[in-house]
Structure formats: structure tokens, C-alpha cells
Amino acid sequence: xxxxxxxxxxxxxxxxxxxxxxxxxxxxxxxxxxxxxxxxxxxxxxxxxxxxxxxxxxxxxxxxxxxxxxxxxxxxxxxxxxxxxxxxxxxxxxxxxxxxxxxxxxxxxxxxxxxxxxxxxxxxxxxxxxxxxxxxxxxxxxxxx
Numbered sequence: 001x002x003x004x005x006x007x008x009x010x011x012x013x014x015x016x017x018x019x020x021x022x023x024x025x026x027x028x029x030x031x032x033x034x035x036x037x038x039x040x041x042x043x044x045x046x047x048x049x050x051x052x053x054x055x056x057x058x059x060x061x062x063x064x065x066x067x068x069x070x071x072x073x074x075x076x077x078x079x080x081x082x083x084x085x086x087x088x089x090x091x092x093x094x095x096x097x098x099x100x101x102x103x104x105x106x107x108x109x110x111x112x113x114x115x116x117x118x119x120x121x122x123x124x125x126x127x128x129x130x131x132x133x134x135x136x137x138x139x140x141x142x143x144x145x
Contacts, residue, residue, distance in 0.1 A: 004112040005064040011105040011125075012055055013067045013076035018098050019048045021082060025091040037088045040142060044095070044135050051128065058121055078105060089143070096139040102132050 026041035056066045067076045074081075078101045082094060106129045113122035 001062070001116060004109065004116050004118070005059075005062055007105070007109040007112050008059050008062065008064065009067050009076045010078065011102070011109045011128075012059055013073045014078050014102050014105045015048060015055060015128075016052065016068070016073055017077040017079040017081075018095070018102055019045055019052060021079065021098060022048065022095060024082065025086075025095065028085050029088050029091060031088045033088060036142075037091065040138060041091070041095070044138070047131060047135070051131070054124070055128070058124055062118075062121075092139055092142050096136065096143065099132055099136045099139060103129060103136065106132065 022041050022045035026038055026045055029037045029041065031037070056068075059066045067073055079098045086094060106125050110122050110125040110129065113119075113125055
């Protein structure tokens with residue numbers, strides 16, 4: 001069960017970091033495709049934000065504290081901070097790569113939840129995997145010429 005708790009902390013923190021980065025890009029994007037990028041980043045962060053509280057509550061249901069301070073997020077997340085304002089195409093590429101990191105973290109947590117017989121949790125994680133698969137598709141398609 002401890003391995004599952006650690007995997008959930010990693011998946012949660014990685015998701016939260018992705019949310020913050022998506023908001024950053026949404027607010028700071030510029031350029032000729034501003035509207036399209038602004039709307040894409042907003043759509044992604046809105047969807048992730050809508051599910052984050054439920055994610056935190058599922059972590060807490062396992063009697064595990066949620067990593068929510070800046071230092072805890074940095075400790076548990078596999079997503080690195082972006083300190084500079086990137087060109088729009090780099091923002092899309094960066095979110096695409098980071099979305100893959102969430103997918104990996106969610107898949108690990110899903111497998112452990114299934115092994116532990118936590119089927120409600122694994123169903124939630126499965127839905128999150130599907131949501132991030134869609135985000136990945138949208139980001140990948142945006143990168144194509």
C-alpha cells in the first residue's frame with residue numbers, strides 16, 4: 001500500500017505542476033496564433049483543474065497527505081519548472097512532453113491500485129489516463145505542419 005501512496009503522490013504532484021504550467025502558458029502566450037494557443041491551453045487547464053480536487057480527495061481517502069506546498073510539489077513531480085517565457089511552438093511541445101510524464105505516472109498508479117484491489121481508484125485513474133491521452137492528441141496535432 002505504501003508503494004501505491006507514493007505513486008499517487010507522484011501522479012498528483014505531476015498533474016498539479018502540469019496545471020500550473022498550462023495556466024502559465026495560457027496567460028503568457030503571444031504571437032500570430034495567440035487565440036488558438038490561448039484557447040487550447042485554457043481548455044486543457046480547465047479540464048485538469050476540474051478533476052484536481054477529486055484526485056486530492058482520493059489520495060486522502062487512503063490516509064495519505066496530499067503534496068500541495070511548492071516544495072512538496074517540486075519533490076514529487078516529474079515535471080520541471082519553466083522559468084522563461086517560451087515561444088508558442090515550444091509551449092505546445094513542452095506541454096506535450098509533460099503530458100507524457102503524467103501518463104506514465106498515472107499508469108504506474110493505476111497498476112498499483114489494481115494490484116491493491118482499489119478498483120474505484122483505478123477507475124478514476126483510468127478516466128484521467130483517457131483525459132490525458134486526449135490532451136496529448138490535441139497537443140501533438142497542434143505541433144504538426
